[in-house]
Amino acid sequence: MTRRNVLQSAAILTLLPLPGLAAPAPGTGKPGEFDWLAGEWKIANRKRKADGSWDEFPGEATCWTILGGVGSVEELRIPARDFSGMGLRLLDMDKRVWSDFWVNAKSGALGTAGLTGGFANGEGIFESEDTVDGKRMVYRGVWDRIVPGKSHRWYQAASSDQGKSWDVGWMMDWTRA
Numbered sequence: 001m002t003r004r005n006v007l008q009s010a011a012i013l014t015l016l017p018l019p020g021l022a023a024p025a026p027g028t029g030k031p032g033e034f035d036w037l038a039g040e041w042k043i044a045n046r047k048r049k050a051d052g053s054w055d056e057f058p059g060e061a062t063c064w065t066i067l068g069g070v071g072s073v074e075e076l077r078i079p080a081r082d083f084s085g086m087g088l089r090l091l092d093m094d095k096r097v098w099s100d101f102w103v104n105a106k107s108g109a110l111g112t113a114g115l116t117g118g119f120a121n122g123e124g125i126f127e128s129e130d131t132v133d134g135k136r137m138v139y140r141g142v143w144d145r146i147v148p149g150k151s152h153r154w155y156q157a158a159s160s161d162q163g164k165s166w167d168v169g170w171m172m173d174w175t176r177a
Contacts, residue, residue: 029096029118031069034089036148038065038072040177045078048169057081060177100126100141115141122146138163151175 043059059078066073074087084105091098101114115126124143129136138159146152152174157166 027096028120029091029098031091031093032065033069033091033098033119033124034072035065035069036146036152037063037074039063041174042177043076044173044175046171059172061174098124098126115139119143135160136162140166149176 039062041061041063043061045057045059046054047057049055057078057080059076059080061074061076063072063074065071070091070093072087072089074089075084076087077084086103086105088101088103088110089098090101096118097116098118099114099116102111103109115128117124117126119125122144123146126141128139130139131137140157140159140163141154142157143152143154153171154174155168155171157168159166
């Protein structure tokens with residue numbers, strides 16, 4: 001895929017309804033749903049800049065399944081940005097709902113507002129809500145295009161209109177190292 005194709009596909013996701021991405025039914029999570037993520041990965045990152053253009057940079061990750069599939073740990077490294085962090089995904093066995101937390105290595109603090117969700121139709125959809133400047137915002141992280149053992153995509157989007165449209169701000173294309 002050429003750089004132009006990548007940027008065009010990124011632009012297509014900007015402010016679209018994302019119609020095929022319905023949140024999974026609550027209470028359907030099960031151990032092992034993140035097992036495909038375990039291993040070493042190379043990542044092509046695209047993050048939106050303030051001017052609307054896209055910044056592209058490489059990254060890498062090492063991921064582990066823990067607690068018999070009830071947890072997943074990700075160590076993300078982006079040397080070109082002097083950045084690293086950790087994703088922690090845990091399945092609440094009583095509620096059968098996944099929580100996805102983030103730790104930035106610079107702060108070392110576990111984020112308290114994790115995204116929650118699960119998997120449906122081969123996609124992991126996780127959401128959280130917040131109020132920014134008096135406006136209700138919905139944030140969504142999506143794991144899709146999952147080809148176990150080979151590749152997948154993760155992207156982050158925000159909506160200020162209760163999910164009618166989404167602004168995608170970060171996309172990561174993962175390839176098995």
